[in-house]
Amino acid sequence: MQQKWYNATEVEASSLNAGTIFYMETIEVSRLSALAFFAAGEESYKGQRYFWQNREKTLTLVGLGHAHIIENNLSNMRFDQVEEQWKQLTKNIVTEEKLQPILFGGFTFDPENTTAGEWSGFPESYFTVATYQLMIRNDKAYVSIHLITDGENAAPQFEELRKQRDHLIHAAQVKEVKTYVKPQITSYSEPHKEAYLQSIDAVTAKIKAQEADKVVIARSLALRFEDAVSSPQILSHVVNEQPESYLFGVERGDMLFFGASPERLVKVENGRAHSSCIAGSIKRGAAADEDQALGESLLQDNKNRGEHHYVVEMITETFEKNCTAVRVPQQPKLLKIRDIQHLYTPVEGQLATGATILQLVKDLHPTPALGGVPREGSMKIIREFEAMNRGLYAAPIGWLDADGNGEFAVAIRSAALLGNSAYLYAGGGIVADSEAQSEYEETLVKFRPMLRALGGAVHE
Numbered sequence: 001m002q003q004k005w006y007n008a009t010e011v012e013a014s015s016l017n018a019g020t021i022f023y024m025e026t027i028e029v030s031r032l033s034a035l036a037f038f039a040a041g042e043e044s045y046k047g048q049r050y051f052w053q054n055r056e057k058t059l060t061l062v063g064l065g066h067a068h069i070i071e072n073n074l075s076n077m078r079f080d081q082v083e084e085q086w087k088q089l090t091k092n093i094v095t096e097e098k099l100q101p102i103l104f105g106g107f108t109f110d111p112e113n114t115t116a117g118e119w120s121g122f123p124e125s126y127f128t129v130a131t132y133q134l135m136i137r138n139d140k141a142y143v144s145i146h147l148i149t150d151g152e153n154a155a156p157q158f159e160e161l162r163k164q165r166d167h168l169i170h171a172a173q174v175k176e177v178k179t180y181v182k183p184q185i186t187s188y189s190e191p192h193k194e195a196y197l198q199s200i201d202a203v204t205a206k207i208k209a210q211e212a213d214k215v216v217i218a219r220s221l222a223l224r225f226e227d228a229v230s231s232p233q234i235l236s237h238v239v240n241e242q243p244e245s246y247l248f249g250v251e252r253g254d255m256l257f258f259g260a261s262p263e264r265l266v267k268v269e270n271g272r273a274h275s276s277c278i279a280g281s282i283k284r285g286a287a288a289d290e291d292q293a294l295g296e297s298l299l300q301d302n303k304n305r306g307e308h309h310y311v312v313e314m315i316t317e318t319f320e321k322n323c324t325a326v327r328v329p330q331q332p333k334l335l336k337i338r339d340i341q342h343l344y345t346p347v348e349g350q351l352a353t354g355a356t357i358l359q360l361v362k363d364l365h366p367t368p369a370l371g372g373v374p375r376e377g378s379m380k381i382i383r384e385f386e387a388m389n390r391g392l393y394a395a396p397i398g399w400l401d402a403d404g405n406g407e408f409a410v411a412i413r414s415a416a417l418l419g420n421s422a423y424l425y426a427g428g429g430i431v432a433d434s435e436a437q438s439e440y441e442e443t444l445v446k447f448r449p450m451l452r453a454l455g456g457a458v459h460e
């Protein structure tokens with residue numbers, strides 16, 4: 001095994017608990033499959049894993065086990081609390097190699113939603129520092145061990161962790177890369193379909209009566225399988241079939257929440273902040289000329305341009321508050337992914353002094369691509385009309401380091417897997433001229449990526 005030793009870092013995290021120490025050690029390993037590393041944790045770390053890959057495929061992260069959890073059930077203070085705890089934990093970190101521990105997780109869509117269901121008991125903020133963190137960046141692979149302890153016997157504990165690390169790396173490098181079959185679906189249902197169709201009419205009427213400008217209404221699709229579906233099995237299909245998206249999976253207990261989202265909420269790299277406005281949709285054409293004609297019609301369509309405009313306006317305002325030198329193109333472009341094309345406007349700026357990635361997440365979430373305009377009013381309408389709890393669907397999911405860098409996607413085109421059941425989520429922006437049937441069809445297109453990964457029939 002090709003390995004290079006970096007310095008083991010000791011971090012005094014005294015304010016957590018007197019004597020708490022954050023030990024970290026990173027080695028470089030010869031390239032290995034991120035999915036195989038994830039799968040190597042099947043026995044010992046099931047329920048405590050995550051997977052992340054950015055759109056450009058320049059960063060892949062896998063976490064196995066929990067060295068530390070930061071979670072809370074706060075409402076608007078939840079972002080600040082995560083930020084504060086992460087700061088405390090990484091206060092004195094010094095690493096020569098610029099390799100840092102990563103905090104990975106997400107904030108639920110709406111802490112005020114009390115609807116019971118598959119998300120019951122899930123914290124409103126859920127972040128973890130992995131015991132074993134794989135990072136593949138610039139074609140190099142690094143495995144870090146994190147140990148956060150106030151115990152006396154850290155040295156023997158760390159020795160044990162090294163053994164287990166070597167075992168995981170070996171398994172990921174040596175075992176044949178598995179090919180997984182697709183799950184066998186035994187039942188498919190669209191719960192609350194009628195209620196959804198009615199809600200679109202009702203919400204459109206509210207918008208016409210000027211009670212709101214835009215509201216994103218979502219629904220779910222429920223699947224049952226012959227057998228329990230495993231996380232590596234499902235992630236392998238997501239990874240292989242959705243090349244142009246953020247790919248993510250987060251396990252907590254019995255649940256795997258996963259997806260392939262085209263939408264960046266925010267990325268911060270060396271003080272530069274980027275977001276994307278993605279709203280307004282049309283299907284892909286069967287042939288290139290039809291596809292192009294559909295794209296052209298999307299660019300010209302007033303209803304979709306309206307949906308898009310609210311998002312650009314709000315993200316631009318938020319950037320002007322938190323950044324300098326904000327750049328926003330005048331006109332949207334097309335973003336084409338496997339099943340759908342969207343209107344797309346990138347936004348970027350230079351982070352102002354004192355602004356942080358979590359501050360931006362707090363201010364941006366939910367953008368009108370997921371919530372609506374005005375923010376509070378649309379959230380009330382969502383709570384009133386959606387017969388579900390979104391959990392992490394449409395919510396910020398991603399990572400940050402201790403240097404202020406990080407990236408969050410909006411967790412759309414996603415699903416929750418629980419043993420032999422899965423719940424897929426999709427929604428769309430409702431504006432004054434929305435029509436229930438075409439919004440319904442838009443959600444069907446948005447279900448397709450996860451439905452395909454889960455073994456459902458998708459007519460190409």
Ligand SMILES: C=C(O[C@H]1C=CC=C(C(=O)O)[C@@H]1O)C(=O)O
Nearest residue numbers: 279280281369412426427428429
């Ligand atoms: C809410 C979803 O998509 C959003 C993102 C892009 C386009 C959207 C739309 O055209 O309605 C939605 O605002 C979803 O996929 O569930």
Ligand SMILES: [Mg+2]
Nearest residue numbers: 280281428429
């Ligand atoms: Mg739409």
